[in-house]
Amino acid sequence: MKARRLQIPGIRRMEVAPFETGPLPDDGILLENEYTAVSVGTEIHGWTHGGEPGNPVRFPRATGYCNVGTVMEVGKDVEGIRPGDRVAGQGNHASHSILYGGRAFYVKVPDSVSSRAAAFMVMGAIAIHGVRVARIELGEVVVVIGLGIVGQLAATLARLSGALPVVAMDLDGFRLDIARSRGAAICINPGDVDDIMDAVGQYCVEDGANVVMEATGKPAVYPTAVRLACTAGRVVALGSPRGTVDMDFLADVHLREVSILGAHQPKTPEADHIYYRWAKERDRRLVMRLMGEGKLPVEDLITHVADPEQCQEIYTMLADDPTDALGVVFKWK
Numbered sequence: 575m576k577a578r579r580l581q582i583p584g585i586r587r588m589e590v591a592p593f594e595t596g597p598l599p600d601d602g603i604l605l606e607n608e609y610t611a612v613s614v615g616t617e618i619h620g621w622t623h624g625g626e627p628g629n630p631v632r633f634p635r636a637t638g639y640c641n642v643g644t645v646m647e648v649g650k651d652v653e654g655i656r657p658g659d660r661v662a663g664q665g666n667h668a669s670h671s672i673l674y675g676g677r678a679f680y681v682k683v684p685d686s687v688s689s690r691a692a693a694f695m696v697m698g699a700i701a702i703h704g705v706r707v708a709r710i711e712l713g714e715v716v717v718v719i720g721l722g723i724v725g726q727l728a729a730t731l732a733r734l735s736g737a738l739p740v741v742a743m744d745l746d747g748f749r750l751d752i753a754r755s756r757g758a759a760i761c762i763n764p765g766d767v768d769d770i771m772d773a774v775g776q777y778c779v780e781d782g783a784n785v786v787m788e789a790t791g792k793p794a795v796y797p798t799a800v801r802l803a804c805t806a807g808r809v810v811a812l813g814s815p816r817g818t819v820d821m822d823f824l825a826d827v828h829l830r831e832v833s834i835l836g837a838h839q840p841k842t843p844e845a846d847h848i849y850y851r852w853a854k855e856r857d858r859r860l861v862m863r864l865m866g867e868g869k870l871p872v873e874d875l876i877t878h879v880a881d882p883e884q885c886q887e888i889y890t891m892l893a894d895d896p897t898d899a900l901g902v903v904f905k906w907k
Contacts, residue, residue: 575604579668580885580904583634585624586893588885591634595670600651602674603661605643609879610667611693612902613640614722615791615813618893627816641665642683642692643906649674655682662695662862667882669906678844678854686866690879693903694723694872696839698861699854701727704812704837705735706852708785712736717774717783717802718758720790720813721749723901726875728787728812729758734869737785739777748898752874764798771801780804789813797821806831814838876901 581591598604617637624631642662648655654677655661663680665671673680683692701724710716716737718729721744733740739759744750750761760777767773774783782804788795791813799809800821809832821827827834846853864870877900880888885904892899 575670577668577670578882579636579666580638580882581634582621582637585631586622586890588621588637588889590882590885593636593668595672598647598649598672599674600649601676602649602672603645603652603655603680604647605641605661605663605665605671605673606646607641607643607665607669607671607906608660608689609642609693609903609905610638610665611640611697612638612667612888612892612904613697614892614896614902615724618889619791619814619816621889622893636666636668638667639664640693640696641668641671642689642695643671646670659683660689660692662692662858664696667885667904669882676844676855681855681858681862684862684866687862688873690876690903691865691872692862694727694875694901695858695861697723698727698865698870698872699842699857700724700839701731701812702857702861703839703842704728704787704789704810705731706857707835707837708732708787708808708810710735710737710785713738714784715739715741715778715780715804716785716787717741717743717799718787718789719743719795719799720788720792721746721753722789723875724812725787725789726753726756726900727870727872728789729753730756730870732785732787733757734864741774741777741783743774746897749900752900755874756871770798774802778804780807782807784808785810787812788815791815793817793819797826800826800832800834803830803832806833808833808835811836872901876903878902880904882906
């Protein structure tokens with residue numbers, strides 16, 4: 575069927591373009607999208623650089639991986655989903671999406687969850703995977719650096735997992751205010767303190783934080799993140815760091831036995847196992863449950879609801895001047 579989608583025709587260019595959804599596979603579902611959410615880190619990097627590091631640059635190409643909509647049609651092998659259901663998944667920014675591969679990649683939206691919030695389901699799964707990699711224990715001090723959508727959700731999930739306290743850190747006062755309103759016990763702007771180690775250290779039982787979750791994706795932040803961790807602490811690479819890191823590895827990592835842990839959500843297994851229960855579908859259903867119970871709020875993180883035709887303006891703003899911008903969704907219906 576004929577549909578519309580956001581398309582990147584060149585570096586720093588965005589447009590709405592027609593496309594054909596193609597035939598529905600036997601294991602697929604066809605959605606008419608209500609909203610799609612922008613993954614600011616991944617999408618803006620791809621928009622400004624032409625793609626991920628090491629991958630060939632190609633145009634035109636679609637973008638986005640967070641969608642929610644109403645099921646129009648289901649393939650003959652699909653079970654548990656029927657036309658009229660609301661579903662959230664990993665579709666592009668488009669008026670219509672075909673999702674397939676089973677419910678590891680899409681889940682039904684409970685009545686208690688708004689479509690705008692459900693559009694951030696994958697973002698929630700990214701954050702919850704980072705918290706699982708961190709293996710937070712009750713009473714541990716957790717620092718979250720970078721309070722974009724994923725950082726905000728990770729801070730909330732860390733608190734639910736027993737972090738005490740959660741220390742939220744960002745250079746943007748607007749984001750700190752939101753983190754504070756969401757329950758972050760300590761909010762620190764590194765630009766406002768003389769010594770960031772002392773500013774964090776006063777809240778730590780040990781010689782630093784037990785867990786530091788790096789959610790900016792900026793390589794230059796890692797030396798600070800590592801030094802903020804306590805001896806034998808953990809640093810979780812939650813944001814995708816594109817580039818190299820220059821640091822004193824012997825003094826800051828090796829001699830202090832700090833663990834650096836990658837948390838790349840696509841590595842979450844698609845099927846559970848007796849030794850690891852948290853497969854993609856289970857995590858995503860949990861995200862929806864937490865949203866529905868009010869334990870993982872999202873609506874307060876949404877700052878912009880845009881028409882698809884505003885795409886060039888929105889992506890330019892997010893790349894060049896994202897002041898007071900956090901959650902951004904495109905409204906397709």
